[in-house]
Amino acid sequence: MAKERIEGSFVALITPFNKDGSVDHDGFRTLIEFQARHGTSAVLICGSTGEVSMLSAEERKEIIRRTVKFKRGGMKLYYGCSGNNTQATIDMVRFAGREGADGAIVTAPSYICAPVEDAVQYFLEVADASEIPIGIYNNPPRVKTDLTAEAIIELAKHPRIVVNKESTTRIGQCAQLARANPDISLMCCDSPNLGLVIATMSLGGHGTANMSGNIIPGEMAVVSRPWRSFADAESFRKTYLQVLPLLHFNYSAINPVAVKSLAGALGLPAGALRKPLRALPPDQLLRGIDIVRELGVAQKYGFTLKGPARAAAE
Numbered sequence: 001m002a003k004e005r006i007e008g009s010f011v012a013l014i015t016p017f018n019k020d021g022s023v024d025h026d027g028f029r030t031l032i033e034f035q036a037r038h039g040t041s042a043v044l045i046c047g048s049t050g051e052v053s054m055l056s057a058e059e060r061k062e063i064i065r066r067t068v069k070f071k072r073g074g075m076k077l078y079y080g081c082s083g084n085n086t087q088a089t090i091d092m093v094r095f096a097g098r099e100g101a102d103g104a105i106v107t108a109p110s111y112i113c114a115p116v117e118d119a120v121q122y123f124l125e126v127a128d129a130s131e132i133p134i135g136i137y138n139n140p141p142r143v144k145t146d147l148t149a150e151a152i153i154e155l156a157k158h159p160r161i162v163v164n165k166e167s168t169t170r171i172g173q174c175a176q177l178a179r180a181n182p183d184i185s186l187m188c189c190d191s192p193n194l195g196l197v198i199a200t201m202s203l204g205g206h207g208t209a210n211m212s213g214n215i216i217p218g219e220m221a222v223v224s225r226p227w228r229s230f231a232d233a234e235s236f237r238k239t240y241l242q243v244l245p246l247l248h249f250n251y252s253a254i255n256p257v258a259v260k261s262l263a264g265a266l267g268l269p270a271g272a273l274r275k276p277l278r279a280l281p282p283d284q285l286l287r288g289i290d291i292v293r294e295l296g297v298a299q300k301y302g303f304t305l306k307g308p309a310r311a312a313a314e
Contacts, residue, residue, distance in 0.1 A: 003162050004103075004133050006076060006185045007206045008041035009224035010163075011213030012049035014260045015063070017271030023059055025066045027269025031214075034268070036072035038301075039221030040213060044105050046080040048142060049211040049256040053110070054274040061095060068100040076102040078135060084109050086122050090129040103133035103162070105209075108145035119145045120155060127160045135163030135185075137209075142167075149176035156182030163187060165209040171199045178203035190220070192247045201227060201236060212243070212250050214259050215266070216297055219243050246295065249288045253280060262288040266303035 013035070016027030028045070035043050045067055046052045046060055055063070064079055071077055079096045081104040083089040093104045106126055108119040127134045136155060140146035146168060147155075155161050166174065166188040174196060177186055181204075188196035190210035197208055206226055213220035222239040225232055250259045257273060261280040264270030265288070273279055280288075289305065292298050 003159065003183055005206065006042050006163055006187075007224075007226055009039065009213050009217065009221045010042045010044060010078075010165075010187060010207055010209040011035055011040050011217060011220065012044040012047040012209065012211045014211075014214055014256055014263055014270055015046070015050040015052075015055065016269035017274070019271070021272070021274070023055075023063060024269055024271055025063070027271070028063070028067050029070045030269050032067065032070045032075075032077075033072060034301075035213065035217050036075045038217035040075055040217050041207065041221075041224075042076035042078055042102070044078050044080060044209065047105060047137075048080070048139075049214070049259065050080065051256065051274050051277070052080045052082075054277075057092075060092065064096050064099050064101060071102075078103040078105050080105050080107075082107045082109065084111075086125055089122075089126050093126060093130045093132070093134070097130060097132040101132055103135060104130065105135040105137055105163070105165070107137045107139050108143045108147075110143045113144040116145065116147060116151050119147060120151050123155050123161065124158060127155075127158045130160055132160070133162040134158075134160050135165060135209075136161060137165045137167070139165075139167045140169075149173050149180070152177060152184075153180045153182050156184035163209075165189065166196055166200070167191070167194065168196075169194055171195055174199040174205070175203055178205065190223075190247055191251050192244060193251055197223065197240065202233075211255060211259050212247055214263050214268070215250070215292070216243055216246060216295075218300070219297075243295065245291045246288070246297075249291055252284070252287075258284075258288065261285055262292070265289060265305060266292065266298065266301075267305070268303070 016024035
């Protein structure tokens with residue numbers, strides 16, 4: 001059976017919270033519908049942008065139960081299913097599969113700093129136990145384990161491993177993977193500080209797994225479109241340079257502090273960050289609001305400033 005190929009913008013959603021700190025499931029519906037309307041190919045729910053490490057196991061399961069019902073059109077719903085050990089990850093992946101998830105994104109367990117050979121075995125065991133497609137997330141800034149190109153190429157041979165998202169600092173690894181042309185969707189995070197987007201897309205990447213799509217889904221859909229013509233490359237260049245100030249803003253604080261603070265200020269369901277994370281101070285948030293205004297994004301998406309954000313802007 002041919003592998004599923006995801007192309008385009010794969011947006012890591014924020015997790016919206018109610019005023020009492022509980023998960024805002026209706027807010028998830030709004031966020032998912034917003035993405036589906038603006039060209040997003042897939043969303044990741046309960047990723048690092050979704051503050052997954054601060055959600056309880058039951059909260060994660062309830063999010064999966066509820067949000068699978070919000071699927072719209074052909075947009076895929078993937079879930080962050082990483083646990084703190086192999087069995088915990090397998091259990092969450094199997095739960096997501098039973099509930100109807102389209103796939104799972106998995107990182108190496110955090111904090112233990114697993115050697116690459118141990119991480120490879122971990123990913124293979126999870127994929128063997130899964131009935132849904134698996135995406136691997138090479139995210140050394142968060143988990144310290146740093147997969148090599150050779151390790152990713154080997155993992156891509158597994159029939160259920162279908163996506164690789166790169167957050168390494170090695171731009172050259174994008175070239176190694178592109179040259180090997182493994183049977184897997186090659187994606188990268190949208191951090192302008194890592195510089196992976198231009199390298200990945202220009203070398204034949206299939207898209208980006210990004211968090212800026214929370215604010216600018218249409219623009220990230222353009223940036224994430226595979227280059228099949230000169231027009232695609234031109235559209236990428238124009239749009240990427242246009243939104244670059246917002247990308248830098250979104251990564252001006254640890255993910256998801258900036259993007260979630262801005263989303264809430266613009267009237268999207270967001271709620272507070274879970275402690276110990278705190279929202280951006282008003283003067284820093286105002287920078288993001290100014291960028292959104294300058295780009296014409298607020299008018300395009302019908303954003304309206306709310307509460308303290310309005311006061312800060314005025």
